[in-house]
Amino acid sequence: MDRVRMGIIGTGGMGSAHVAIARELDCVTLAAVCDIDEAVCRAKSEECGVPGFTNAEELLDSGLVDAVIIATPHYFHPPIAIAAFRRGIHVLSEKPIAVTVSAADAMIAAAKASGCKFAVMYQMRTESIHIAARRIIEEGGLGDIYRTSMIMGWYRSQAYYDSGGWRATWTGEGGGVLINQAPHMLDIFTWLGGLPTMIHGRTRTRLHEIEVEDEAFAVLEYANGAHGYLYASTTEAPGTDVLEIAGDRGKIRIQEGRLRYWRLEEARSEHAAGATEMWSSPKSEEVEVPLPEVQSGHKAVQANFVDAILHDTPLVTPGEEGINALEMINGMILSGHKGQPVTVPVDRAEYDALIESLKASSSGKARVREQRVTDPKFQ
Numbered sequence: 001m002d003r004v005r006m007g008i009i010g011t012g013g014m015g016s017a018h019v020a021i022a023r024e025l026d027c028v029t030l031a032a033v034c035d036i037d038e039a040v041c042r043a044k045s046e047e048c049g050v051p052g053f054t055n056a057e058e059l060l061d062s063g064l065v066d067a068v069i070i071a072t073p074h075y076f077h078p079p080i081a082i083a084a085f086r087r088g089i090h091v092l093s094e095k096p097i098a099v100t101v102s103a104a105d106a107m108i109a110a111a112k113a114s115g116c117k118f119a120v121m122y123q124m125r126t127e128s129i130h131i132a133a134r135r136i137i138e139e140g141g142l143g144d145i146y147r148t149s150m151i152m153g154w155y156r157s158q159a160y161y162d163s164g165g166w167r168a169t170w171t172g173e174g175g176g177v178l179i180n181q182a183p184h185m186l187d188i189f190t191w192l193g194g195l196p197t198m199i200h201g202r203t204r205t206r207l208h209e210i211e212v213e214d215e216a217f218a219v220l221e222y223a224n225g226a227h228g229y230l231y232a233s234t235t236e237a238p239g240t241d242v243l244e245i246a247g248d249r250g251k252i253r254i255q256e257g258r259l260r261y262w263r264l265e266e267a268r269s270e271h272a273a274g275a276t277e278m279w280s281s282p283k284s285e286e287v288e289v290p291l292p293e294v295q296s297g298h299k300a301v302q303a304n305f306v307d308a309i310l311h312d313t314p315l316v317t318p319g320e321e322g323i324n325a326l327e328m329i330n331g332m333i334l335s336g337h338k339g340q341p342v343t344v345p346v347d348r349a350e351y352d353a354l355i356e357s358l359k360a361s362s363s364g365k366a367r368v369r370e371q372r373v374t375d376p377k378f379q
């Protein structure tokens with residue numbers, strides 16, 4: 001095979017961007033599109049001159065595609081991916097890979113059983129600052145991590161929430177800021193700092209007429225005794241994105257698209273034990289971090305997925321690692337609803353029971369003004 005025949009399932013805001021990228025990439029033939037909405041499907045199929053399907057399984061059975069990108073609302077990612085894997089079709093799933101860790105487990109198991117490539121659209125992993133940050137940590141530049149923190153204060157208007165019937169409902173989306181906006185930063189947060197073993201979280205709805213959370217915060221505990229702090233919201237303006245990881249030998253901060261790294265001349269623990277002066281502290285220097293020249297964004301992830309299919313290139317965003325952000329999301333929601341800390345891995349049966357009860361209590365949307373426009377900064 002020297003080209004991948006690609007199908008895009010869900011051609012709304014994000015799926016349309018994936019269609020455009022598939023048409024640009026060498027080694028990809030856009031072979032089919034699918035959207036459950038007949039008018040959306042027809043328009044995209046005519047625009048691209050490829051067959052359109054309103055049912056994902058019909059596209060998968062058509063024999064037209066080697067791989068699919070799933071850009072439907074989140075609940076549909078696992079069933080469509082599992083149906084694809086059963087037919088030997090490679091999958092790139094939009095984030096989050098699923099709404100619940102149990103559904104993600106099933107998806108990961110189906111991918112493994114099929115031997116197909118499974119990737120997730122966590123495009124922030126392709127950005128040079130995150131690659132460089134990961135390298136510092138892998139090379140021991142921070143030493144033993146003792147503190148992590150993430151502040152993700154974003155903003156969304158009510159018009160955003162009203163733009164789709166599925167958005168910000170327990171039945172349609174399965175959560176609010178945690179399941180929709182936070183997955184990208186949570187993926188980077190766990191990619192750099194690992195998964196905690198304990199989450200003490202709270203979730204609230206503060207600014208919007210929605211039934212799910214628009215604010216979430218948590219205190220985290222890690223196996224090595226480290227702790228962390230987390231905040232995510234769609235209520236903050238101007239926005240703030242800060243990620244900090246502090247270790248015995250140094251600290252990194254990622255803020256406003258910039259990576260900073262401080263290296264300690266002497267480890268924090270060694271200085272504490274060895275210093276004789278009352279007011280001394282370990283000396284630190286800020287180190288200039290060389291950033292790799294890389295292709296980044298959605299296009300880089302789709303290109304890497306295609307290279308993995310054609311040449312067995314390692315995936316930059318392996319689908320099974322999509323479970324990490326989901327452990328954080330489910331853990332914070334579960335802990336918030338119980339009013340108690342929860343352990344990670346999250347108890348699958350307990351979270352499934354919670355999400356089912358939240359879905360049962362869902363009052364749905366009083367007002368929908370449909371718009372399918374993806375965030376301009378991702379175009």
Ligand SMILES: NC(=O)c1ccc[n+]([C@@H]2O[C@H](COP(=O)([O-])OP(=O)(O)OC[C@H]3O[C@@H](n4cnc5c(N)ncnc54)[C@H](O)[C@@H]3O)[C@@H](O)[C@H]2O)c1
Nearest residue numbers: 010011012013014015035036037071072074076094095372
């Ligand atoms: N990676 C990113 O940067 C990024 C950015 C935005 C959205 N997303 C993700 O992309 C997904 C879609 O978000 P969006 O903003 O494009 O939503 P959207 O509402 O604009 O588009 C979703 C489309 O899927 C279609 N659809 C719904 N159910 C379907 C089904 N069962 N089969 C086929 N089509 C179906 C809808 O008709 C709609 O056209 C979400 O999971 C979201 O988290 C990722």
